[in-house]
Amino acid sequence: MQDLEGKRIATEAVGMTQRFLRQHGVSAEVEFSWGATEVKPPILADAIVDVSETGSSLRANGLHPIHVVLESTPRFIASHGALAEGARKQQIDRLLMLLRGAITAATRVMLSMNVPRDHLSQVLAILPALSTPTTAPLADAAWLDVSAVVEEKQARLLIPDLYAAGARGIIELPINKLIE
Numbered sequence: 001m002q003d004l005e006g007k008r009i010a011t012e013a014v015g016m017t018q019r020f021l022r023q024h025g026v027s028a029e030v031e032f033s034w035g036a037t038e039v040k041p042p043i044l045a046d047a048i049v050d051v052s053e054t055g056s057s058l059r060a061n062g063l064h065p066i067h068v069v070l071e072s073t074p075r076f077i078a079s080h081g082a083l084a085e086g087a088r089k090q091q092i093d094r095l096l097m098l099l100r101g102a103i104t105a106a107t108r109v110m111l112s113m114n115v116p117r118d119h120l121s122q123v124l125a126i127l128p129a130l131s132t133p134t135t136a137p138l139a140d141a142a143w144l145d146v147s148a149v150v151e152e153k154q155a156r157l158l159i160p161d162l163y164a165a166g167a168r169g170i171i172e173l174p175i176n177k178l179i180e
Contacts, residue, residue, distance in 0.1 A: 012050070038063060041063065112170070128150055133146050
């Protein structure tokens with residue numbers, strides 16, 4: 001931390017960064033950064049304080065964390081008054097449903113594929129799904145469209161097995177919201 005003494009630090013969290021530096025006895029120039037903070041060092045700043053979920057953007061720019069300033073999780077906060085009022089509570093409940101759906105969808109994808117009817121049982125045996133995959137007839141009666149929501153990390157393992165079981169035209173699609 002002492003290496004930051006007298007340095008220029010770019011961040012979107014100016015107050016938090018200043019408090020953190022004071023707590024560690026470091027005097028540095030803290031300046032507000034208008035986004036893309038990770039590209040500022042070494043020319044526009046000596047160091048940065050940035051919000052990062054995975055650190056991939058930092059690594060892509062040749063940076064590495066020297067200290068974690070804060071670990072946080074998002075919170076949804078409503079007043080007791082808002083929760084007691086019917087119309088506002090309904091709006092809050094609807095918003096929470098959509099937020100939870102977005103969080104749930106963040107790690108899932110939709111796999112959609114064409115499957116010969118005579119290979120359906122083999123394909124269904126491979127697919128993990130929330131409840132049961134969706135099947136729909138295609139223009140060619142010998143084929144079905146099969147769709148299922150799966151964990152994104154499973155998709156790369158499932159696709160070759162689905163192809164081997166007879167599925168064709170396999171598509172992996174991102175999901176924005178998943179309301180269970």
